[in-house]
Amino acid sequence: MHMNDSKLRPNLLAQQLQAVPRSGIRDFFEIVSTMQDVISLGIGEPDFDAPWHIREASVFALERGATSYTSNLGLLSLRQDIARYLQDTMGLSYAPDTEILISVGVSEALDLAIRAICNPGDEIMYHEPCYVSYGPLIQFAHGVPVPVPTSMENEFRLTREALEARVTPRTKALLLNYPNNPTGAALGPEEAKDLADFVLAHDLILITDEIYAELTYDQSHVSVAAFPGMHERTIFLHGFSKAWAMTGFRLGYACAPPELTDAMMKIHQYTMLCAPILSQEAAREALRRVDEDVEVMKSEYRKRRNFLLNSFAEIGLPCFMPRGAFYAFPCIEKTGLTAKEFAFGLLEQEKVACVPGTAFGPSGEGFVRCAYATSLDAIKEAIQRMARFIGG
């Protein structure tokens, strides 16, 4: 129901909720969902199904009767596997019994992280364009979102200057997402160190959403959490949705020193109790064969990324070469259309769906997000249609 149709007095709703505008792209989603034969580059999930051995392990767990609650923090065996995985792949050390909390997707973990640290009026900085939930979650927690715009000219980098210009005595935390949805930016070691220095210099908390950590293409992943002095002030967020194609399992985790984990736990135990046990069993299986599963998908994404970027160059759309995740963020300014006009026009005329950049914040104006976690055939067809749309 539309808010305007409601007979409920507006002041019966929570104020911080009213401060969050209705999502501007919901209309767009609704149109797409009613159309037939749409080629979608608008999906923020892999086109792969979760690897069969993971699904099979969930079936086996179900047969064995894995239908109960788990510990609030999640299965200890899974937390141990995660601790080992993070140590081996990113050099991060977290104690399985006190520093890891299994959540229902990174979405829940991010909500926990923000609510665990945010007092009314506290400012939380983050780069923009960014994932759609960052601003709203901060507002739900009575905090003040402080987006820091990034630009294609600057490779969507979050520079120290831009951060220093916006930091205030009320700044509580810096929230990062690298590799990035929607731009595909990823951190190199120097950039990561700069960000760590900034967090330390201003005595901030770092919340780092690294859901795309495994999906970097021309460089290895660097976590800001791994720099000296960061462990005690970092909430590290990760999960299984993207690299393992397990979005529907809804399984993520938050890692943080015991005080922060305890704080998140207070919320999690009363709101969620625990993540679904079946998904936790599936995640244990996922961590048993990381290399094969992830490498196969990643090598596909790399080829599709290259194909898409070369094709954008051919049809004359400037685009930052994504270094991670599975999104390309081409600039459509030369068409003279706004991001929304472009996305709606492309959908109506050519039945290709992509997400207007403004869905990811005002600095996404002039861009659209195209996911290349879509079959190569779909990408080929979409490019032809986009070329026709731009040309005509």
Add this chain to the structure above:
Amino acid sequence: MDELLKILKGNALESAENIGKMLGLSTDEVRTRIAEYEKNGVIRGYQAIVNEDVLKMDRVTAVIEVRVSPEREGGFNRIADRISKFDEVQSVYLMSGDFDLLLFVVGRDLKEVAFFVSEKLATIEGVHGTATHFMLKTYKHHGVFMETPDAYERLKVTP
């Protein structure tokens, strides 16, 4: 394995132009490299993967285990080559375990395959035992499913 070969193994019809875009190579470079692979024998050919079960062909496929005596100096190679030369024989593999060679043999019917086994195969010097199994249905061949399962419907746009 070279990414170029991986792409061709997945789709041998992929154009050199598209492969070039995926790998960051020029179309000519891709063509040259494919020609080299063909010349040096890494690429042995290109075939369509056909679901013969739906073609209602009068054809049977037998999987035959063959026990043979290896020969001094030649091992299993000479006899495997000899067996491979028969047109009926689609595939030949040297195996570990209770038997030595595994063959995939096609014929019009059981009788024809039985004739091949008793008259041609079993009479080769050095072959001293065969076990023939007839294939009833193909579910997956060379990594490709013979029937496409209904895909679970996904959302068309998600953030």
